[in-house]
Amino acid sequence: MRNPHAGEPFDTTDEEIAEALLDMSIPTLLLSLVHMSGDPEIIRGKLRPAGLFLNEVQGYMTEEDKAEARALALEVIRNYRDRGCPEPEPIGPELLHEMMTWLVCEDVPDEYVPMLMEEMELDGRDARRIDPVGDPAARAAFPVVVIGCGQSGLLAGIRLAEAGIPFTIVEKNAGVGGTWWENSYPGARVDVGNHFYCYSFEPSDHWTEFFAQQPELQRYFESVMDKYGIGPHVRWETEVVGATWDDDSATWSVRTRAADGTEDVLTARAVISAVGQLNRPNVPVIEGADTFEGPSFHSARWDHDVDLAGKRVAMIGAGASGFQIAPTIAPEVGHLTVFQRTAQWMFPNPNYHATVGPGVRWALRHLPFYGRWYRFLIFWPGCDKGLEAARVDPDYPDQQRAVSETNEFTRQMFTDWIVGQVGDHPELIAKVVPDYPATGKRTLQDNGAWLSALLRDNVDLVRTGIDHIEPAAVVTVDGERYEADVLVYATGFRATEVLAPMTVTGRDGIDLRELWGERPAAYLGITVPGFPNFFCMYGPGTNLAHGGSLIFHSECQMRYITQCIDALITGNHQTIEPRQDRYDDWHERSQEAMRGLVWSQPSIAHSFFKNSAGEIHVLSPWRIVDYWTWTKEPDLTDFVLD
Ligand code: NAP
Numbered sequence: 318m319r320n321p322h323a324g325e326p327f328d329t330t331d332e333e334i335a336e337a338l339l340d341m342s343i344p345t346l347l348l349s350l351v352h353m354s355g356d357p358e359i360i361r362g363k364l365r366p367a368g369l370f371l372n373e374v375q376g377y378m379t380e381e382d383k384a385e386a387r388a389l390a391l392e393v394i395r396n397y398r399d400r401g402c403p404e405p406e407p408i409g410p411e412l413l414h415e416m417m418t419w420l421v422c423e424d425v426p427d428e429y430v431p432m433l434m435e436e437m438e439l440d441g442r443d444a445r446r447i448d449p450v451g452d453p454a455a456r457a458a459f460p461v462v463v464i465g466c467g468q469s470g471l472l473a474g475i476r477l478a479e480a481g482i483p484f485t486i487v488e489k490n491a492g493v494g495g496t497w498w499e500n501s502y503p504g505a506r507v508d509v510g511n512h513f514y515c516y517s518f519e520p521s522d523h524w525t526e527f528f529a530q531q532p533e534l535q536r537y538f539e540s541v542m543d544k545y546g547i548g549p550h551v552r553w554e555t556e557v558v559g560a561t562w563d564d565d566s567a568t569w570s571v572r573t574r575a576a577d578g579t580e581d582v583l584t585a586r587a588v589i590s591a592v593g594q595l596n597r598p599n600v601p602v603i604e605g606a607d608t609f610e611g612p613s614f615h616s617a618r619w620d621h622d623v624d625l626a627g628k629r630v631a632m633i634g635a636g637a638s639g640f641q642i643a644p645t646i647a648p649e650v651g652h653l654t655v656f657q658r659t660a661q662w663m664f665p666n667p668n669y670h671a672t673v674g675p676g677v678r679w680a681l682r683h684l685p686f687y688g689r690w691y692r693f694l695i696f697w698p699g700c701d702k703g704l705e706a707a708r709v710d711p712d713y714p715d716q717q718r719a720v721s722e723t724n725e726f727t728r729q730m731f732t733d734w735i736v737g738q739v740g741d742h743p744e745l746i747a748k749v750v751p752d753y754p755a756t757g758k759r760t761l762q763d764n765g766a767w768l769s770a771l772l773r774d775n776v777d778l779v780r781t782g783i784d785h786i787e788p789a790a791v792v793t794v795d796g797e798r799y800e801a802d803v804l805v806y807a808t809g810f811r812a813t814e815v816l817a818p819m820t821v822t823g824r825d826g827i828d829l830r831e832l833w834g835e836r837p838a839a840y841l842g843i844t845v846p847g848f849p850n851f852f853c854m855y856g857p858g859t860n861l862a863h864g865g866s867l868i869f870h871s872e873c874q875m876r877y878i879t880q881c882i883d884a885l886i887t888g889n890h891q892t893i894e895p896r897q898d899r900y901d902d903w904h905e906r907s908q909e910a911m912r913g914l915v916w917s918q919p920s921i922a923h924s925f926f927k928n929s930a931g932e933i934h935v936l937s938p939w940r941i942v943d944y945w946t947w948t949k950e951p952d953l954t955d956f957v958l959d
Pocket of ligand 1: 506507508509595599601602616633634635636637638639641657658659759807808809810923924925
């Protein structure tokens, strides 16, 4: 069978190929040419990228070099087509490493190569899939309940099906996608490049934008669900209210409540929580909020029946969601007042709203491994460099401003980007340049849309605190009254309340959220002592603020979980749970690492990462390569197996 990433054979004309080449990432194209021709000299001459920056896919090559590369490419592609598009010969590890280093203009350390090779699947093998082993009857007798059908729950279903393990997914919404189902607010789009932000085992030649909008993302998850036949396993519009462990039968009783109020209990040998961290809206308590007479709603519960045309809209909160909402609704509304407590750092990405041209789509579909190298090109700049940049240098003098020299450099770059857009509006500059270290909260992707919205005549940015809400206005602490017909809460989620509001009761009647309090933890973000056969995806300590993608993390977690379940079944065990000392040690080390990172900086007063004591338990402080290594295969000595 042809390697699925080798591209579909084609008979495209020379003229069409020449046209398509105009769209493509030239460095990525040159690597595809090496596959097509088998000639590594293509990348050993003067044609090469000159530098690396996140989302800079042309490697700063000159127009002249790009034109030369296209002329060469036309020749190689024509020859490949005329030979009938044969599947390229595999390339050895040394040359592949050379190609990686060439593409990203820096050494790719050896320790990263196995992870990247797996992620790119150049051999066409989905190495994170676990096939059934052992007695099929034993697997069939091991029902699993998955809670949630967002990206991680859907992945869990796919992997369990492949592994021959029966499962039911319980989903509170009426459709798949989780956050991409719920967040339908105007302007919602992903901010990790989609050719990486998708399952590693699914082709990505269909995206219409490099950072797709919510409807396309939701459709993606729906099409993957259909392709893998997961839909029939899902109980839609059904919420898990609780799960209780029974030691005698070594099973979980999972209590569900359907939208019509019907309650049910599912019995499972294992439970996988795939509930996400960002789906319980945080609506601040503001005096008088209930007296507001117009429509009011949270960004994740957008009321599409409300026509905003010509209306005075007040938007409270402007983090990642508000940042996308404001520019999208500003041209339509009569007036928009944005109430922002903390200014946000933003990262220049001029192509944030760019569409994927037909040439790129053709390349992704037909040119051998173009899509895989493109995936690597997006992944690499966000792979652990962000973590290095987030490290606090305790000797750096002005920690309020920057936590290290690198962080100061980032601050300068981000400030230049902001100030360069605002020009001669000192009043606005004072409001939009943050006063805490760069990247200290979640950094946003920006193509200029946010600041150009704020510069509009019908938009105001208010940084003064809110005092109260009246029937037709928001009033700030300085007594200023801002009239409004519609109130939007873009105030984020209760991210630190992991697994809320479910009640998960483990051995000896221990309630998981009571056990955690404000300090949720799980070994590798996945398992908790006293909660046998209970696994978290996107659990505590696994949210990513430094790069990577949650889908990548979910794939790591699900491979690990499937192998834990395999260990139970094939070893004829009843239960698996982490050793208390490993769990304690993990949490302690994670906290120590987290304290040395910019997100913990005490000057960052408000952050959804922090608990009320200012500690961070939801984020990962670890390198992506380490997490991949630790979760590649469970070390069974970390566990108690009974
Ligand atoms: P968020 O980043 O937590 O932002 C919430 C906003 O509401 C902030 O401006 C916050 O101010 C403000 N706020 C919260 N409580 C407040 C209060 N009591 N009084 C006044 N202001 C208050 O939430 P979000 O924008 O919904 O984003 C959450 C996460 O979702 C993101 O970090 C990201 O992980 C994800 N997301 C991703 C995308 C994307 O991929 N493009 C888009 C949207 C969301 P402070 O900053 O002062 O706390």
